[in-house]
Amino acid sequence: MSEDTQSLRGAGFGPVLAAQRAYADRTRRSRFGLMVPEAFVRGIRDLGYRSNGDAIAELIDNALQAYADRVDVLFGYEGTASNKKPVQLAVVDNGHGMEPDMIRMAVMWGGTHRENDRLGLGRYGYGLPCSSVSLGRRFTVISQVPGGGFHSVTLDLDAITAGEYTDASGDIIVPEPRLGELPAFVKRHIAATYPDGFRSGTIILIEKLDRLEWLTTQGLRENLCRQFGVTYHKLRGEAALYVDGAYVEPIDPLFLTPDFHLGALDEDRAQPFDPVRIEVRDPETDAYLGAITLRYAWLPPSFGSIDKSRDAVGLNANARFSILKDFHGLIFSRNGRLIDVQTRTPWTSFINNDRYIKVEVEFSATLDEAFGVTTSKQQVTVSPFIWDCLREAGLPKAIEQLRNKVKDAKMARRLEALSPPPGERRLSERAMSIASAMGDGGNGNPQWDLALRVSPYRVGFEHLAGQPFFRVDRQQGSRALHLNTAHRFYEEIYDGEVSTPELRSALEILLFSLGDVMLEGADEAEERNKAQLISWSRRLDLALGMLSDHLSLGDAQDVGPLAWQDDPA
Known part of the structure; x- marks a missing residue:
C-alpha cells in the first residue's frame, strides 16, 4: 500500500477529486434516495460492530485512503456540564477532502467512487454510514477540498422516523449539502493543530451517542489507543493517530518490532520463527491470485508478568498482558490492517495456555473472496481452499513447534523456581x-x-x-x-x-x-x-x-x- 500511496501523493489530489466528480456525474441522473425505507437504517444499526473501536476504525480507514498524514479522534462535551463521558465524537483528518456532491453520496450506503477497489482498505462504501449510526443516532459529514470551503450533510435517524427526509412520493431523500459550520470543540482543535490553516480534509461528527461501551472518557481513550495501536501498527508510516489528544503508540501483537510500544518493556523478548510467504494461484488455471505472509513468534512464559518468578495474574500482570489476551489466536491482517482474530482452525483450537504463541496471517485484498471478508472488515470466513494453502505451507506444524517452545520454557522456568538458592x-x-x-x-x-x-x-x-x-x-x-x-x-x-x-x-x-x-x-x-x-x-x-x-x-x-x-x- 505504501508504494501506491506515494505515487498518488506525488500526482497530487487532482486525480482523486476528478474520480469523485466523474462518479457524481454518473449518479446525478438517479434520485438521491437511500434506496429502502427507514427500516433499512434501523436494521443496519442493529447489526452493529464488535466494539466502538471497530466502528471508529472504519472512519480511520477512510482517512488513510484520503492520504491524510494525521487523524484525530476527538471527544466533545458541548451541551453538558460534565466531561466524564463524551456526548459528541468526531474523527478529523487532513486528507484530500470531498467536493459537495461527493459528501452527499458518501452519506449513502454504497456511495463511493472506490467501489471494489483492492489497493486500499475499503471496497463497498458502507463503512462511513454503518459505523456512524452504530455509535449515535445522528452524524454529519463536513469536508473541504483545497481552495474550497466547508460543506456538510447531516443524517438524523430520529428525523427519518419523523418523516423529515421523506419526499412527496414517499422516498427518503438525502439532504443537499450546505455550507458547513464546525462545532466549537472541532474548531478549537483545528486552530491549535493547524496554525497555518486547514488546507483540506474531512470531519465525521457523530452525535446523540447512545452506544458507547465505556463508561468514562479515560476508559474509552485508553482502550481505543490500545486497539488502534495494534490494528494500524503496520500503517503508521502513513499517518499519525491521536485519540483525545493522546498519541497512539504502534503495538506489534507479535512483539517482534522492538522500537514499537511494549516491545522492550523489560528484558523478556519475543522469539521469532522465519516468516513464510505463500503465492496463491488458481488451482485450475494457475493464475496468480494474491499473496499470504505468515509471521510467527513465541513468548517467554514470564512475558506478561511484572514479577518474573510468578504468573501474570491480577496485579502481577504487566501492560503486555492485555495484548496477549485481546489478540489471542490466529491474527488476520488485510493490506496491512488487522481485521480479525480467530481461535479455531480445522486442525486445532487455540486455548488459554496458548497466549504465549503468536501467528499472523497477512493477505492481500485480491484474496477477499477466498477469505470471506465482510463489508465491515471485522471478520474473515476462511475458505477450505485457503485452509489447504495454509496447511501445505506448514502452519499446523509451526503451531505445534511454537507450543513446544513455550512448554520447554515453562518447564525450565519451573525447575529454576523449584531449585533452592545456592548453598541451601x-x-x-x-x-x-x-x-x-x-x-x-x-x-x-x-x-x-x-x-x-x-x-x-x-x-x-x-x-x-x-x-x-x-x-x-x-x-x-x-x-x-x-x-x-x-x-x-x-x-x-x-x-x-x-x-x-x-x-x-x-x-x-x-x-x-x-x-x-x-x-x-x-x-x-x-x-x-x-x-x-x-x-x-x-x-x-x-x-x-x-x-x-x-x-x-x-x-x-x-x-x-x-x-x-x-x-x-
Whole structure:
C-alpha cells in the first residue's frame, strides 16, 4: 500500500477529486434516495460492530485512503456540564477532502467512487454510514477540498422516523449539502493543530451517542489507543493517530518490532520463527491470485508478568498482558490492517495456555473472496481452499513447534523456581535427614533446627518419557529422589495449578519415604519393587489422564471473544 500511496501523493489530489466528480456525474441522473425505507437504517444499526473501536476504525480507514498524514479522534462535551463521558465524537483528518456532491453520496450506503477497489482498505462504501449510526443516532459529514470551503450533510435517524427526509412520493431523500459550520470543540482543535490553516480534509461528527461501551472518557481513550495501536501498527508510516489528544503508540501483537510500544518493556523478548510467504494461484488455471505472509513468534512464559518468578495474574500482570489476551489466536491482517482474530482452525483450537504463541496471517485484498471478508472488515470466513494453502505451507506444524517452545520454557522456568538458592537445601531434604537420624537413635527432640542440618538426601529432576514418575538411588553417600517431569504426576500434581511449596515438600517426603523402603532389603526385593513402581506409574498416568479430561476444562476451552467485545459495564 505504501508504494501506491506515494505515487498518488506525488500526482497530487487532482486525480482523486476528478474520480469523485466523474462518479457524481454518473449518479446525478438517479434520485438521491437511500434506496429502502427507514427500516433499512434501523436494521443496519442493529447489526452493529464488535466494539466502538471497530466502528471508529472504519472512519480511520477512510482517512488513510484520503492520504491524510494525521487523524484525530476527538471527544466533545458541548451541551453538558460534565466531561466524564463524551456526548459528541468526531474523527478529523487532513486528507484530500470531498467536493459537495461527493459528501452527499458518501452519506449513502454504497456511495463511493472506490467501489471494489483492492489497493486500499475499503471496497463497498458502507463503512462511513454503518459505523456512524452504530455509535449515535445522528452524524454529519463536513469536508473541504483545497481552495474550497466547508460543506456538510447531516443524517438524523430520529428525523427519518419523523418523516423529515421523506419526499412527496414517499422516498427518503438525502439532504443537499450546505455550507458547513464546525462545532466549537472541532474548531478549537483545528486552530491549535493547524496554525497555518486547514488546507483540506474531512470531519465525521457523530452525535446523540447512545452506544458507547465505556463508561468514562479515560476508559474509552485508553482502550481505543490500545486497539488502534495494534490494528494500524503496520500503517503508521502513513499517518499519525491521536485519540483525545493522546498519541497512539504502534503495538506489534507479535512483539517482534522492538522500537514499537511494549516491545522492550523489560528484558523478556519475543522469539521469532522465519516468516513464510505463500503465492496463491488458481488451482485450475494457475493464475496468480494474491499473496499470504505468515509471521510467527513465541513468548517467554514470564512475558506478561511484572514479577518474573510468578504468573501474570491480577496485579502481577504487566501492560503486555492485555495484548496477549485481546489478540489471542490466529491474527488476520488485510493490506496491512488487522481485521480479525480467530481461535479455531480445522486442525486445532487455540486455548488459554496458548497466549504465549503468536501467528499472523497477512493477505492481500485480491484474496477477499477466498477469505470471506465482510463489508465491515471485522471478520474473515476462511475458505477450505485457503485452509489447504495454509496447511501445505506448514502452519499446523509451526503451531505445534511454537507450543513446544513455550512448554520447554515453562518447564525450565519451573525447575529454576523449584531449585533452592545456592548453598541451601530443600525443606524436604532437611526433614528426611533429621527423620532418618532420629530413627537411627537420635535424641527424639522434635524441635530440630532444619536449617542447620547437612542433608544426605537430594532432590533432582529428569525428563524421561515412558518411565516411572519417580525413582530413588544412592549417590555419594546420599539418597537421591529423581522426579520425572515427563510424567503426568509432575505436571498435574507436583507442579499443577493448585500446587503449593508446602504440598511439594510433603510429596517429596512421601516419595523419599517410599524410596527408602524400596532400597532396603535384598537385591531380589529391590528388583521386585522397581517392577511394581513401573506398574504404579502406568496406572497413575492413565488415571490422571482420565481425570484431566473431566477437570482440566479451563485450559482446554477456547479463549472466547476478544476482550474489547466484552461489556465493560
